[in-house]
Amino acid sequence: MTALTFFGAALTAFGPALSLFVLTIAHDPVRIIVLILSAFFWLLSLLFSSLFWTAVYPLQHVLAFGLVFSILFQELFRFFLYLMLRKADRVMRKLTENEHTQIFSHPHILAYVVGLGFGIMSGAFSLVNVLADSVGPGTVGFQGESQNFFMISASLGLALILCHTFWGVITFVAFDDKKYHWVAAVWILHYLFSCLTLFNPSGWYVASVLPAYINLGVSGALAFSCAGGSWSRLIQCLPRPSPTPA
Amino acid sequence: MLVRGFLTGLLLALLAALATGKRLKDRMYQPLITHGFCFRRTNGTHQFGCSNSMGGDVGVVHVLFAESDLDWMLEQGPHWPYMAVVRPSLFTGANVERMKRSGKIAGIVVVMNEALANDAPDGYSDDQSCPNQLSSLYWDSQGQCDPDEAPWNPNGSGMLLESFDFPIFLTRHENTTQFLLEDCFNAFNKPHEDGSARDWPLCAVELDAHMYSAVSTETCLRRSNLVNTLNPVKFCDELGDFSYFTFLKAENTSDPSIVEEDQSVIVVSSQLDSITLFDLNEFGADSPITSIVALLETARLLAVNPPDFQGDVSNILFSLLFGEAFDYMASQRLVYDMAENQFPRKYDAEKYPHGQKPLFNVTRINQIVEIGQLFNQKSGQKVFAHTDTEFQGQELLNDLLSAARRHQLDLSAATVSPSKGLPPASSQSILKAQRDIPAMVITDFDDQYTNPYYHSLFDRPKSNLNYDHDQGPDQEVVQHIGRVASTLADYLFEKASSSRARVPTFQANYTLVNELLYCYLVKPACPLFLAVANKETPPFYDPFPIDPFPQYVGVDIKTQFHGIFSHHLLAYFTGEIVEELTNNLEDCQAPDDQDVFSYMFLKGESAPSNWTGEKPCNESVSCGYCFKTLSFRKESKSPAFVIEGYDFKSLNYSSWAESVWKSVNARIFLKGAPSLEAGFFAIGVIVFVFSLVIVFWLNRHASEIFEPGTRTNSTESSATTVSTAGGAAGRPIAL
Numbered sequence: 013m014t015a016l017t018f019f020g021a022a023l024t025a026f027g028p029a030l031s032l033f034v035l036t037i038a039h040d041p042v043r044i045i046v047l048i049l050s051a052f053f054w055l056l057s058l059l060f061s062s063l064f065w066t067a068v069y070p071l072q073h074v075l076a077f078g079l080v081f082s083i084l085f086q087e088l089f090r091f092f093l094y095l096m097l098r099k100a101d102r103v104m105r106k107l108t109e110n111e112h113t114q115i116f117s118h119p120h121i122l123a124y125v126v127g128l129g130f131g132i133m134s135g136a137f138s139l140v141n142v143l144a145d146s147v148g149p150g151t152v153g154f155q156g157e158s159q160n161f162f163m164i165s166a167s168l169g170l171a172l173i174l175c176h177t178f179w180g181v182i183t184f185v186a187f188d189d190k191k192y193h194w195v196a197a198v199w200i201l202h203y204l205f206s207c208l209t210l211f212n213p214s215g216w217y218v219a220s221v222l223p224a225y226i227n228l229g230v231s232g233a234l235a236f237s238c239a240g241g242s243w244s245r246l247i248q249c250l251p252r253p254s255p256t257p258a
Numbered sequence: 259m260l261v262r263g264f265l266t267g268l269l270l271a272l273l274a275a276l277a278t279g280k281r282l283k284d285r286m287y288q289p290l291i292t293h294g295f296c297f298r299r300t301n302g303t304h305q306f307g308c309s310n311s312m313g314g315d316v317g318v319v320h321v322l323f324a325e326s327d328l329d330w331m332l333e334q335g336p337h338w339p340y341m342a343v344v345r346p347s348l349f350t351g352a353n354v355e356r357m358k359r360s361g362k363i364a365g366i367v368v369v370m371n372e373a374l375a376n377d378a379p380d381g382y383s384d385d386q387s388c389p390n391q392l393s394s395l396y397w398d399s400q401g402q403c404d405p406d407e408a409p410w411n412p413n414g415s416g417m418l419l420e421s422f423d424f425p426i427f428l429t430r431h432e433n434t435t436q437f438l439l440e441d442c443f444n445a446f447n448k449p450h451e452d453g454s455a456r457d458w459p460l461c462a463v464e465l466d467a468h469m470y471s472a473v474s475t476e477t478c479l480r481r482s483n484l485v486n487t488l489n490p491v492k493f494c495d496e497l498g499d500f501s502y503f504t505f506l507k508a509e510n511t512s513d514p515s516i517v518e519e520d521q522s523v524i525v526v527s528s529q530l531d532s533i534t535l536f537d538l539n540e541f542g543a544d545s546p547i548t549s550i551v552a553l554l555e556t557a558r559l560l561a562v563n564p565p566d567f568q569g570d571v572s573n574i575l576f577s578l579l580f581g582e583a584f585d586y587m588a589s590q591r592l593v594y595d596m597a598e599n600q601f602p603r604k605y606d607a608e609k610y611p612h613g614q615k616p617l618f619n620v621t622r623i624n625q626i627v628e629i630g631q632l633f634n635q636k637s638g639q640k641v642f643a644h645t646d647t648e649f650q651g652q653e654l655l656n657d658l659l660s661a662a663r664r665h666q667l668d669l670s671a672a673t674v675s676p677s678k679g680l681p682p683a684s685s686q687s688i689l690k691a692q693r694d695i696p697a698m699v700i701t702d703f704d705d706q707y708t709n710p711y712y713h714s715l716f717d718r719p720k721s722n723l724n725y726d727h728d729q730g731p732d733q734e735v736v737q738h739i740g741r742v743a744s745t746l747a748d749y750l751f752e753k754a755s756s757s758r759a760r761v762p763t764f765q766a767n768y769t770l771v772n773e774l775l776y777c778y779l780v781k782p783a784c785p786l787f788l789a790v791a792n793k794e795t796p797p798f799y800d801p802f803p804i805d806p807f808p809q810y811v812g813v814d815i816k817t818q819f820h821g822i823f824s825h826h827l828l829a830y831f832t833g834e835i836v837e838e839l840t841n842n843l844e845d846c847q848a849p850d851d852q853d854v855f856s857y858m859f860l861k862g863e864s865a866p867s868n869w870t871g872e873k874p875c876n877e878s879v880s881c882g883y884c885f886k887t888l889s890f891r892k893e894s895k896s897p898a899f900v901i902e903g904y905d906f907k908s909l910n911y912s913s914w915a916e917s918v919w920k921s922v923n924a925r926i927f928l929k930g931a932p933s934l935e936a937g938f939f940a941i942g943v944i945v946f947v948f949s950l951v952i953v954f955w956l957n958r959h960a961s962e963i964f965e966p967g968t969r970t971n972s973t974e975s976s977a978t979t980v981s982t983a984g985g986a987a988g989r990p991i992a993l
Binding site: 032 | 281286959962963
């Protein structure tokens with residue numbers, strides 16, 4: 013019965029990521045490898061933050077503490093991954109010379125794939141418990157929780173996945189171009205996103221979901237311009253009543 | 259574990275959705291703590307009791323505190339299947355039958371917390387109105403009990419002989435009851451004032467006690483025996499335990515192979531077990547504890563002042579039969595063992611050169627005195643002696659009545675005996691084998707049970723017997739049982755002695771009777787049970803439970819403490835201390851070349867004076883007394899399971915088995931609106947399709963929207979690719 017809720021929430025949270033994967037990643041084996049590598053780096057960051065969390069025993073029950081350091085580790089590992097990929101750049105190009113891939117010749121594509129890998133893993137870990145419980149037969153509400161809890165969680169997960177993708181693009185471009193203020197911007201956006209979810213336990217979902225999507229919009233716009241997107245050309249491409257030949 | 263800790267901790271941090279740090283699951287599901295449930299039993303031809311679909315049944319909670327709630331649920335309630343949460347007084351045969359027939363029920367939870375503990379219907383019995391009818395001596399003949407016209411058990415609901423395809427659970431738990439009634443029903447489900455149903459989300463309960471066995475004992479045993487070496491599965495267990503016996507006088511025959519047909523042994527018997535619909539809730543007071551206590555006290559009185567056995571009577575056999583609630587299983591086995599020459603034990607001259615108890619069969623029985631239910635608030639102090647329709651022992655009955663008069667016991671002959679015969683009683687099994695044995699059954703009723711709660715949850719000491727240990731030995735029930743015991747002792751002494759013997763003044767020990775009732779009915783960790791404890795019983799084997807020991811006969815692979823303690827008491831009251839073996843647990847073994855008596859090590863009521871162990875006596879298992887006893891036990895499993903190739907369709911023997919179950923679960927949670935769930939699903943699909951379209955579109959136009967990369971080391975190749983939009987792989991450049 014409540015399998016409906018499960019599929020609804022899962023498709024909401026991971027549907028866009030799935031679309032991106034199927035249409036932009038799946039056709040290229042090298043992209044898949046890089047995606048998994050990046051997901052693995054997110055897991056490494058999780059491992060280190062959990063070690064740290066375990067070590068600092070007295071603060072284990074303070075949510076904000078874990079959150080702050082977890083984000084720190086994620087961003088550090090994003091940086092490590094950048095360093096590694098840059099170091100390996102030449103070798104990778106050589107290795108993939110005979111492949112049809114364009115990933116190493118297009119730094120934005122690489123950045124995007126890395127970001128998506130981070131996002132998918134982070135989204136999976138933040139939602140797996142909620143999704144498992146959404147199968148039912150019960151739902152939340154004994155303590156006054158919203159009946160939309162599962163969908164709210166899913167939509168936050170969706171925003172988180174997409175944000176990570178954008179942050180990946182911004183960070184890589186920023187390091188490449190030595191525009192370190194963009195890196196700082198990513199860190200701030202990440203902290204903002206996550207800290208606002210601290211409102212969730214109080215049930216102020218508006219306070220977390222709305223800013224999360226504003227955050228997503230800002231991150232998206234930043235990433236768009238970082239990747240060399242042009243708003244005017246975007247608008248040109250939009251379908252019009254009388255299409256002009258491209 | 260550690261890794262899981264990491265992950266859980268981090269998830270909490272990342273999601274920040276759980277304020278209390280509890281798993282989401284723990285906030286969604288409240289455990290429903292249960293104290294018993296109805297389970298499946300089978301007999302030779304049918305299945306009874308409850309089972310449910312695999313994985314459990316879910317229903318929306320509706321609390322039934324008045325008949326009108328039941329009407330609302332079955333007639334108006336739109337959200338069925340319902341999980342009926344019922345107060346005990348509404349859990350009657352008629353109501354359950356109505357719910358069963360409606361098909362709108364997912365299960366029943368009976369709530370019986372402190373406040374509802376005495377919320378009994380006026381009269382209620384889980385058993386049939388004609389208990390054990392199919393095994394009755396009078397089946398299909400004169401004296402047959404008619405369920406419609408003056409049955410023995412007028413309150414019988416027959417619930418035990420119904421098959422339910424939904425689960426029925428019982429809870430006494432205070433918090434669970436409160437949660438069900440307040441946080442669950444009142445907060446979410448209670449219909450509006452105008453009788454209209456509340457909207458989703460609704461509070462629901464899931465019950466799961468899935469039973470493996472089905473159809474009948476025969477089917478289930480056949481399935482269990484299917485050759486399946488890889489994964490042997492047992493679907494059911496045969497019911498059975500041990501019956502306990504003691505002779506009053508040691509008998510050792512030179513040639514036990516000869517069965518003496520001397521009609522010289524008086525059998526005094528009582529049923530040891532009871533039954534209710536709910537597992538582990540068999541705490542019967544009137545039936546069977548009053549009769550067990552009376553039998554034990556009678557045995558004790560006679561052991562202290564034994565008759566000389568110089569007359570026609572050579573011995574007295576006390577028997578506690580375990581399993582009588584199931585078609586006289588134990589007495590059928592007794593008669594079967596007697597007929598097979600294996601009661602008390604098969605003759606084995608090689609193993610027992612120093613003698614064994616002589617073989618015993620029905621021809622040795624002089625008469626049967628059976629003790630049935632003895633007291634409840636409705637019966638008062640009146641007792642009746644029932645006899646068979648073909649009873650030929652009027653002078654015995656007269657002697658018994660005059661013994662009763664000597665002890666101020668209000669005993670009279672049952673008025674219905676000549677036409678209706680014996681009430682449900684073990685004697686019927688013996689009379690089936692030998693009809694001319696005089697049998698008298700002493701009970702607290704004349705033509706039908708006065709016990710309003712026979713074989714039910716409500717046959718409890720306080721409500722049904724008005725028993726309170728603190729009231730001491732002067733209270734009615736104690737006095738009454740004492741008088742029955744002294745009457746019987748008096749009568750039996752007179753029968754078993756030569757005419758010259760002087761009958762002593764038998765005076766029951768009322769304090770002891772009070773203590774016995776306390777042990778059996780209120781608190782098992784009581785002085786008397788502690789006095790007969792040894793290494794095989796609590797407190798040394800297991801801790802004592804808080805509730806009394808359940809009196810259900812149980813499955814054959816497990817021996818119930820209820821029976822074990824009864825056996826020990828029998829040995830304790832009738833045995834004699836072997837002085838030189840005091841505090842000597844290891845050597846308390848009777849010589850194994852004989853089968854006349856045995857030794858049993860028991861703690862005793864007071865510590866032996868010469869105890870020198872390190873631990874205090876009450877903590878040490880080897881501090882106590884060694885009793886030489888004539889008591890013994892015999893398996894009470896039905897002959898149906900012993901006879902090779904027994905035809906289970908015949909009604910000859912009881913053939914009850916209990917289903918196996920693996921897990922029992924019960925939980926309370928909220929169920930969301932189905933429409934909302936469908937909405938969620940729709941949103942998910944829309945989001946997915948929409949994202950597919952956008953990504954497809956962006957991917958197609960990527961090369962137009964994005965500038966080529968500007969990084970020095972990749973400008974070249976990027977530029978090339980972009981200029982040849984469409985890509986080397988024949989695709990546009992992707993995002």
